Amino acid sequence: MARSATSARGGPRERDDTDAARDESTPERSPPPALAVEGLTKRFGDGDDAVTAVDDVSLTVERGSVVGLLGPNGAGKTTLIKCALGIVIPDAGSVRVFGTDVRDGRRAAYADVDAMLEGARNDYWRLTVRENLRYFATISGVDPDSVAARHDRLLDRLDLADKADTPVRDLSRGMKQKVSLASVLAGGAELVFLDEPTLGLDVESARTLRAELRRLAAEEGLTIVVSSHDMTTIEAVCDRVVMLSNGRVVADDTVEALLGGTDRDVVRVASPDLDRETVAGLREAFEVVDVDRDAHPPAVTVVAGGDRIYDLTDALRAAGVTVSDIRTVQPDLEDVFLDRTGTVPSAAAGGESS
Numbered sequence: 001m002a003r004s005a006t007s008a009r010g011g012p013r014e015r016d017d018t019d020a021a022r023d024e025s026t027p028e029r030s031p032p033p034a035l036a037v038e039g040l041t042k043r044f045g046d047g048d049d050a051v052t053a054v055d056d057v058s059l060t061v062e063r064g065s066v067v068g069l070l071g072p073n074g075a076g077k078t079t080l081i082k083c084a085l086g087i088v089i090p091d092a093g094s095v096r097v098f099g100t101d102v103r104d105g106r107r108a109a110y111a112d113v114d115a116m117l118e119g120a121r122n123d124y125w126r127l128t129v130r131e132n133l134r135y136f137a138t139i140s141g142v143d144p145d146s147v148a149a150r151h152d153r154l155l156d157r158l159d160l161a162d163k164a165d166t167p168v169r170d171l172s173r174g175m176k177q178k179v180s181l182a183s184v185l186a187g188g189a190e191l192v193f194l195d196e197p198t199l200g201l202d203v204e205s206a207r208t209l210r211a212e213l214r215r216l217a218a219e220e221g222l223t224i225v226v227s228s229h230d231m232t233t234i235e236a237v238c239d240r241v242v243m244l245s246n247g248r249v250v251a252d253d254t255v256e257a258l259l260g261g262t263d264r265d266v267v268r269v270a271s272p273d274l275d276r277e278t279v280a281g282l283r284e285a286f287e288v289v290d291v292d293r294d295a296h297p298p299a300v301t302v303v304a305g306g307d308r309i310y311d312l313t314d315a316l317r318a319a320g321v322t323v324s325d326i327r328t329v330q331p332d333l334e335d336v337f338l339d340r341t342g343t344v345p346s347a348a349a350g351g352e353s354s
């Protein structure tokens with residue numbers, strides 16, 4: 001899409017070096033990514049109370065991909081999404097949506113974008129499910145009659161067809177969340193931001209929504225940016241994960257590469273003999289990643305790849321530890337996050353109970 005050289009207020013301005021650099025960075029031959037964020041920074045407050053919510057973040061979201069923003073409460077996920085959507089103005093950095101710098105033309109940049117923020121969209125509870133979809137299509141600038149077939153398909157895929165004429169207020173929480181998702185997709189957006197889409201859902205509803213998200217993304221060819229503190233959601237739905245901690249990107253890779261990148265074989269040993277002294281002895285020779293004293297029997301998780309497993313069993317024997325159970329632990333995204341930051345993304349999390 002050709003960009004016009006306009007200022008933030010919409011008037012013409014002269015081309016400068018920045019324009020030349022931007023033009024060079026967008027080769028004509030390949031379509032620009034759905035989202036490109038460069039050096040984004042957002043601070044709130046002043047002096048001692050200042051918080052850098054987003055700290056020099058750069059990331060690219062390719063068309064048709066599902067990218068997760070994973071991080072604990074306060075990591076900066078919502079602020080990053082709000083900056084990308086133009087709801088919060090960043091202190092520094094740029095946002096391009098489908099190749100358009102949002103400073104150059106908000107209407108054009110956000111024409112194919114929609115979002116569900118902080119777990120829900122403000123659906124109209126007195127309207128029926130279908131009336132909500134038609135309403136949100138209309139405010140996206142789409143004639144609802146022209147997308148009626150799409151709405152039928154969405155309702156069908158989200159298992160809401162038999163509730164189409166039910167007022168939203170009469171639905172369960174999980175169904176309301178699905179109506180929120182359908183409303184976000186009602187106008188035909190191609191890039192969709194979902195902030196904590198499973199927040200507040202019970203385990204079963206969260207599982208259903210995750211499966212449906214994945215299916216919708218594939219079938220509708222959507223580009224989705226989904227934020228969550230919950231690694232199960234991110235792992236189940238996303239192709240790629242951007243991990244955030246204190247506003248900074250600490251990892252950005254495919255789920256597969258991140259899980260495979262922890263080339264640490266981790267072993268969990270359970271034994272009634274794992275008292276403090278024994279664990280302290282193990283720490284001298286091994287990297288101990290977790291101690292679970294509340295388990296029955298207590299357990300310790302140790303990095304022990306390759307031949308180190310023999311060293312570990314020797315050390316346990318020498319310490320007089322009778323092993324009840326020993327097994328290799330497959331890493332998950334929480335382990336990767338822990339590896340990079342020393343904390344787990346769900347540590348401070350509330351909401352979904354899965």
Ligand SMILES: Nc1ncnc2c1ncn2[C@@H]1O[C@H](COP(=O)(O)OP(=O)(O)OP(=O)(O)O)[C@@H](O)[C@H]1O
Nearest residue numbers: 044045051053071072073074075076077078079080
């Ligand atoms: N409007 C605001 N004014 C002041 N501080 C803010 C504001 N919005 C966010 N913050 C702060 O910025 C940091 C990042 O918050 P943000 O909501 O972006 O994180 P998050 O990863 O989305 O966390 P959560 O899952 O809890 O929403 C936090 O320290 C938060 O307190």
